[in-house]
Amino acid sequence: MADMHATARPRSNAARICTILAFVFAVVAIFVAPLLFGIAGLVLGIVGAVLGDKPLGWYAAAASVVGAIIGMALVAALLN
Numbered sequence: 001m002a003d004m005h006a007t008a009r010p011r012s013n014a015a016r017i018c019t020i021l022a023f024v025f026a027v028v029a030i031f032v033a034p035l036l037f038g039i040a041g042l043v044l045g046i047v048g049a050v051l052g053d054k055p056l057g058w059y060a061a062a063a064s065v066v067g068a069i070i071g072m073a074l075v076a077a078l079l080n
Helices: 013-031 034-051 054-079
Strands: none
Touching: 013 034, 013 054, 034 054
């Protein structure tokens, strides 16, 4: 019998925790320290995707980048 999970890693709790934290950091990046939380969310999203939470981890990484961009735009608008 062939191994069904030879190419895909099974999702672990660590992967799901990293993905959830990445989404939380994406939202926090809009309001508080966009560069810091955006990069942290990006890294956690990638780690979550690599650990097995494939589509959601990549979405979290992208959301963190978008959150950081929106946060930086908001800061620039408020300072001008």
